[in-house]
Amino acid sequence: TYIFINDEFVDESKGQVSFSDRGYNFGDGIYEYIRIYDGEVFTAHEHYERLFRSAKEIGLNLEDYSVEGLIDVTKELAAKNNVVNGGIYIQVTRGVAPRNHPFPDASTKPVFTAFSKSYDRPYEELENGVKAITVDDIRWLRCDIKSLNLLGNVLAKEKATQNDAAEAIMHRDQTVTEGSSSNVYAIKNGKIYTHPANNLILNGITRRVIKKIAQDLEIPFIEEAFNLDFLNNADEVIVSSTSVEVMPVVQVNDRKIGDGKVGQITKQLQKSFDNYIESNS
Numbered sequence: 001t002y003i004f005i006n007d008e009f010v011d012e013s014k015g016q017v018s019f020s021d022r023g024y025n026f027g028d029g030i031y032e033y034i035r036i037y038d039g040e041v042f043t044a045h046e047h048y049e050r051l052f053r054s055a056k057e058i059g060l061n062l063e064d065y066s067v068e069g070l071i072d073v074t075k076e077l078a079a080k081n082n083v084v085n086g087g088i089y090i091q092v093t094r095g096v097a098p099r100n101h102p103f104p105d106a107s108t109k110p111v112f113t114a115f116s117k118s119y120d121r122p123y124e125e126l127e128n129g130v131k132a133i134t135v136d137d138i139r140w141l142r143c144d145i146k147s148l149n150l151l152g153n154v155l156a157k158e159k160a161t162q163n164d165a166a167e168a169i170m171h172r173d174q175t176v177t178e179g180s181s182s183n184v185y186a187i188k189n190g191k192i193y194t195h196p197a198n199n200l201i202l203n204g205i206t207r208r209v210i211k212k213i214a215q216d217l218e219i220p221f222i223e224e225a226f227n228l229d230f231l232n233n234a235d236e237v238i239v240s241s242t243s244v245e246v247m248p249v250v251q252v253n254d255r256k257i258g259d260g261k262v263g264q265i266t267k268q269l270q271k272s273f274d275n276y277i278e279s280n281s
C-alpha cells in the first residue's frame with residue numbers, strides 16, 4: 001500500500017514523521033477527506049479549496065501547492081492503490097521544529113501526508129437509518145477550520161459509540177450545531193433546517209451538495225439555527241458527511257424521530273445525491 005509523504009509516493013512501511021512535527025505536538029495542522037466513487041474523485045475541487053481556506057485561516061503557507069496539483073496527487077494515490085470505492089485522507093502540518101508555541105521560522109516546510117482507504121458506500125445504514133445521541137458542544141469557536149485538533153469531536157463520538165449510536169449531535173446551550181463528524185438537518189413541514197455556515201460549524205462539502213439538490217427539488221433549505229426541542233420533534237433528521245453521505249437519523253437518544261422510519265424528503269435527497277454522484281465523478 002502506498003502513502004504520499006513530503007512529495008513522494010512510498011510504501012506505507014517507509015512512511016515516517018518526525019517526533020517534532022507540530023501536528024504531533026500541537027495538532028497544528030489541517031486536513032481533508034475526499035471520496036472516490038467508481039475510481040473517480042468526487043468534489044475534489046471543493047475539498048482542496050477548503051483546505052487552502054483552512055491554511056489561510058491558520059497562517060499555514062501552502063504556496064508550494066495548488067488545487068490542480070493536489071487533485072493529481074489524489075488521483076495518482078487512488079490509482080496506485082487500486083481504490084475503486086473509498087477515500088483519500090490528506091493532512092498538512094506546520095512542519096518540523098523544536099517544540100515552541102510560536103510559529104517556527106518561515107523557511108519551515110509544511111509536512112504533507114496522505115493515505116487511501118477502500119470500502120463500499122454504507123448501503124444498509126442509508127436505507128434503514130441510524131441512531132444518534134446529543135452531547136454538549138465543548139469545542140473552540142473556529143469550527144469552520146478543518147483543524148487536526150479533534151479532541152472535542154473524539155470525546156463526543158466515543159460517547160455515541162458507548163451508547164450504540166452512530167453519531168453525536170452537538171449543541172451549545174440547546175442550539176444544535178453539528179455532528180461530531182457531520183452536519184445536521186431537521187426537516188419539519190416540508191422544509192429543511194440547518195445551522196448557518198458560520199464559525200460554529202464546518203461548512204461541509206456534502207452540505208453544499210445537499211443545499212444545491214434541495215434547491216433543484218424546490219425544497220426550502222433554511223440556514224437557521226434550531227434547538228434540541230425542535231430536533232426531537234422534527235419529522236425527519238439527517239446527518240451528512242463525505243463518508244456517510246445523506247444519512248437518515250431515525251432515533252435521537254431514546255426517542256424515535258417521526259414514526260422511526262426513513263422519511264420521504266430524506267429519500268428524495270438520497271436519490272438526487274446518487275444522481276449527483278453519477279454525473280460528478
Ligand code: PMP
Binds near residue numbers: 180206
Ligand atoms: N462537520 C464536522 C465536524 C466534520 O468532521 C465533517 C466531516 N469532515 C463534516 C461536518 C462534514 O463535512 P464534509 O461534508 O465536507 O465531509
